[in-house]
Amino acid sequence: MGWSRITMGTAVAVCGGMVVCAAGASGSAAADDGSRAGKKTQLLFQSDGERPGELVDLQVVGVATRHEQVVVKSPAFAHAVRLAYQQDRMAEPSWGFGYQARGQIAMKAKRGRYPLTVEIAGRVVDRGRVRVVASPRPSFEVSGSLQGARPGESVGLFFDDLYPGKTGSSFTVHSKAFKAPVPLRHDDHGGYWNNPRMFEAVPSVLPDAEDGTYTVVLTGPDGRRIAERRLTVRAARPGDHDYKGKVRGPEFFGKHGDPDESTRRFRVPAGGRMHVLWRDASPDAGEEKRLTATSPAFEEPVRLERDDSKSADGDDPRFYGLARIRFGLDGGSYPVTVVSHHGRVKRSSRLVVTAAPGHHGDKPRHDGNMSGDHSDRGGLPAMAVIGGAALAVGTAGGLLVRARRTRTGDSR
Incomplete structure (x- = not known):
């Protein structure tokens, strides 16, 4: 139950989704606990009809000084309820100390309204009422x-x-x-x-x-x-809003990348890792438990998990998972496929895999349309010696550096 102060002498309780207003004690219904002049103790509870055996939240605020004997009594309860001190936002000095506990309506309680009192050290400081309703059948x-x-x-x-x-x-x-x-x-x-x-x-x-x-x-x-x-x-049928959803993908982003940077044009080295992303405005019920992406380039099918991060708030539901590319794979373009909506939707995208340097199947490709490479990058530039000159081939921007020939006394 959540409680919050609105004005002096008024509080609001939220109990089981229902907002209950408890007016501050006034007139003869309230009494000072005797510890501070003018300080009023309040019971935050209002009965909207409790069943025999139900639990109720009881909270007392405005107690001027700490007490060990704060008790709520009612003929509707199975026994008196002793409240415990609560060191929370309801126990600010301006409001005094707060106490809370859960009481239970007696199973033998009959329909009707019952008095309820708050006692501190045996003295009544506030009063209320609790309404008990009849027990419905199971x-x-x-x-x-x-x-x-x-x-x-x-x-x-x-x-x-x-x-x-x-x-x-x-x-x-x-x-x-x-x-x-x-x-x-x-x-x-x-x-x-x-x-x-x-x-x-x-x-x-x-x-x-x-x-x-x-x-x-x-x-x-x-x-x-x-x-x-x-x-x-009943499964979704043609004409139902969720029959085929509204899908996008599969798309890809790097191992340490961001789903918002996903693209269908993606390169990844053999043995590397990357994410597969899938979006659907109306996924089938339970889809998040069975969506997978498959590809002959993957070591195994990839389970796509729902993205529950705040970055996905307000967007179509999206799902993604980390794929492991097979080692020793020939360079080339490989399909990645996702099947959803109980087989009614099947989409594929092409993923470009670059083989490891020196691999027999390595066929470097220079496709000017392939952009947005967020795949893993690592290792040293490939080195080659041609005619006594060392060549370093960089992986970024196609950089080629020729080392100067070492002079050995030859003046050429």
């Missing part, structure tokens, strides 16, 4: 789009078992739409932290799942069937 939900989940797409599984008398925490979902049985777990730090009996998972539909309706079965700790739902799977 429910099992499978999320998915109205037109059906795409092959490879992630779907949400949620089992809400917060109901009197329910126990156990080992629940599993079975379906032919998934690769294997899916265990459901509770996440103490997730969006449903306040429901200790919300069990969830986000599996992916099989990337090659056929169109159809699949049964999704929830089982309990003993393997018994608790509930079942239906999941519709």
Whole structure:
């Protein structure tokens, strides 16, 4: 839960995505804790309706001096809640010290409104109310789009078992739409932290799942069937916005280069390394888990991973991976191919590989259209001795340097 001060005597709490305003204590509803004249202690909590067994965040601010006994009590709680000192932005000197803890609504609590008090060293310093609603029956939900989940797409599984008398925490979902049985777990730090009996998972539909309706079965700790739902799977079809996406590539950039500098005209030496880049405005669901680039020039297929860096924000989704060029490869032009959208899209680009100096297949090419070489460069210039003169052939700009002949007394 996040808290922030707005004006004196007012604070805002964000709980489970809902903004809750807690007015500062005033009049007879608030009391000075007795440690500093005029200083008001406030409870930041407003009930919008809690279920039996739910957790609630409680925060008290404005305590003038440090206390060890800051307690929140209510008949709605299973027991009194002792708050701990929080050294954070809510504990500024101008606001006094802050305390926080999580309380739990008793499972036996009935519907209605219950009083709530804040005590410091046994003295009531603020009051509030908590509203308890009826417990709904356990429910099992499978999320998915109205037109059906795409092959490879992630779907949400949620089992809400917060109901009197329910126990156990080992629940599993079975379906032919998934690769294997899916265990459901509770996440103490997730969006449903306040429901200790919300069990969830986000599996992916099989990337090659056929169109159809699949049964999704929830089982309990003993393997018994608790509930079942239906999941519709439908691959993209002609006319759908994501049928073939909007692809660009494959393109290339150097081992230590930047994706923004990618180009289709690229040279790399045999044994070198370089990146393959692919862009798609509407990739298939789960595409980032199976995109690869292949080439007879590569030591092995290259897995293209999604670029989640901030440099890609606002741009089409892009994927890239580091390729290793085979050693001893003949110089020449080699195709690099990427297949996406379940085989509906296939694109190739040509990559120029320069063979190692002295290799039998080395055929230097001088193509004025080949620019933007960001490949690895290393090693020393090739040396040759011609007619007693040393020649150094540089790799940059085609530089040729002739060493002076050493004088040995010959005046020629």
